Amino acid sequence: EVQLVESGGGLVKPGGSLRLSCATSGFTFSSYSMNWVRQAPGKGLEWLSSITSGGTSEFYADSAKGRFTISRDDPRDSVYLEMSSLRPDDTAVYYCARDSAWGRPDAFDVWGQGTKVTVSS
């Protein structure tokens, strides 16, 4: 069974940092691009960042550029999101999602259950 499991969320003070992890199983992780998407309370979905297979390219939404860094560890079948200079408006549920295995952007066919991040003093 294909699975994505996020972890690392929690309560952090404004200006603080957090590292989210997404452990995967059930598919050949190294072949797929992976993404992070977030959803603020009562709001819609916001794509944050993508990393292609092999980690050859990274892409970021404007809201994530300069503060968030995506990375992957293929031997551990995991993808990460390092977040710094966190602000209250970064409060959201953060999802990882599987993308393409064929070298171009694709729909997100598998999602994790999400991890909640709260930025508050």
Next chain:
Amino acid sequence: DIQMTQSPSTLSASVGDRVTITCRASQSISNWLAWYQQRPGKAPKLLIYKASSLESGVPSRFSASGSGTDFTLTISSLQPDDFATYYCQQYSSYSYSFGQGTKLEIK
């Protein structure tokens, strides 16, 4: 960046109704469009990819069409499980964007 606009934002309907949700892109995205369903407290679920292709396991009452800038999602006969929020997403480039969502409510 490509902006995605869905309408309506909220839709009230009854079990058995046929409903249509619209999604418009700010520039042409060919057929690089997906539709997702999200139930409260749950992760989004892929319903449709490449504008009109039904994801495996999704009931055939869901259908979609469109290309370029204008797209629609249709549910032919609403079932109780279908009352949820629906999002479109463009993936024409590695700068994905979602519509703001359409909440489908029970009338």
